[in-house]
Amino acid sequence: MAYMLAPCALQGQQAAVAEQADEGIPGYVLSWQGDSIRGHIIPGDAFKNQHHIGFIDEKGVRVTYHPDRIAGYGYGDSVRYLSRPTPYLYAGLFAESHVFLKNLENGPASLYRFYSRRSAFTLKKGPGYFELVQKPDGSWHEVSLIFGWKRTAQVFAEYPALAAKIRNKEFRPEQMQEVIRLYNLWYRQQSAR
Structure with missing residues (x-):
C-alpha cells in the first residue's frame, strides 16, 4: 500500500509544479518607454531567460518577448533582467544583437x-x-x-x-x-x- 501512495504523491507534486509553470510567476515586463505591464512571467532556465521570456498579461494572453522588443522584465522581489547589447566577446557569429542580462546590482x-x-x-x-x-x-x-x-x-x-x-x-x-x-x-x- 505504501508503495502505491508514494507514486501518487510524486505525481501530485509534479502536477503542482507543471501548473505553476503554466500559470507563471507574478511579474512584469518593461516597455522601452519605461511603462511596466503586470502579469505573469514564465521563466525557463538561466540561459534561455536571456534570449526570450514567456509572459501572460492580465487578460490571459500569452506572449513571448525577445530582448529587442522590450526593455526588460522581472519577477519575485529581486529577479530582474534588462535588455542590453550582447557582450561582444561572447556574441558569436549568429548571436542576437541584444540579450536579457540578469541585473544583480x-x-x-x-x-x-x-x-x-x-x-x-x-x-x-x-x-x-x-x-x-x-x-x-x-x-x-x-x-x-x-x-x-x-x-x-x-x-x-x-x-x-x-x-x-x-x-x-x-x-x-x-x-x-x-x-x-x-x-x-x-x-x-x-x-x-
Missing part, C-alpha cells in the same frame, strides 16, 4: 550576469556565467573574483582602497555584489563633494 555602476554554454569561454570547473560591470561612464568590463584579480582591480582603479582589497584577494568569489555596493557608495560620496 543597480547604481552608478551596475552588475550583470551573462550565462554561457560555450565551453571555450567557461572555466572547466567554474561557473557557466560571466559577471559584467557597466561603469558610470557607460563602459563595460568583465569582472571576476575567481580569476583575473588584477584586471578586476584595474576596473576600480579610481577607488584605490577598493582596488587594493581586490588585488589582495580580500573578497570571496561570491562577493562581487558587495564590491559594487562599496564602489557605488564611494562614487556617490565623491559626486556629492
Whole structure:
C-alpha cells in the first residue's frame, strides 16, 4: 500500500509544479518607454531567460518577448533582467544583437550576469556565467573574483582602497555584489563633494 501512495504523491507534486509553470510567476515586463505591464512571467532556465521570456498579461494572453522588443522584465522581489547589447566577446557569429542580462546590482555602476554554454569561454570547473560591470561612464568590463584579480582591480582603479582589497584577494568569489555596493557608495560620496 505504501508503495502505491508514494507514486501518487510524486505525481501530485509534479502536477503542482507543471501548473505553476503554466500559470507563471507574478511579474512584469518593461516597455522601452519605461511603462511596466503586470502579469505573469514564465521563466525557463538561466540561459534561455536571456534570449526570450514567456509572459501572460492580465487578460490571459500569452506572449513571448525577445530582448529587442522590450526593455526588460522581472519577477519575485529581486529577479530582474534588462535588455542590453550582447557582450561582444561572447556574441558569436549568429548571436542576437541584444540579450536579457540578469541585473544583480543597480547604481552608478551596475552588475550583470551573462550565462554561457560555450565551453571555450567557461572555466572547466567554474561557473557557466560571466559577471559584467557597466561603469558610470557607460563602459563595460568583465569582472571576476575567481580569476583575473588584477584586471578586476584595474576596473576600480579610481577607488584605490577598493582596488587594493581586490588585488589582495580580500573578497570571496561570491562577493562581487558587495564590491559594487562599496564602489557605488564611494562614487556617490565623491559626486556629492
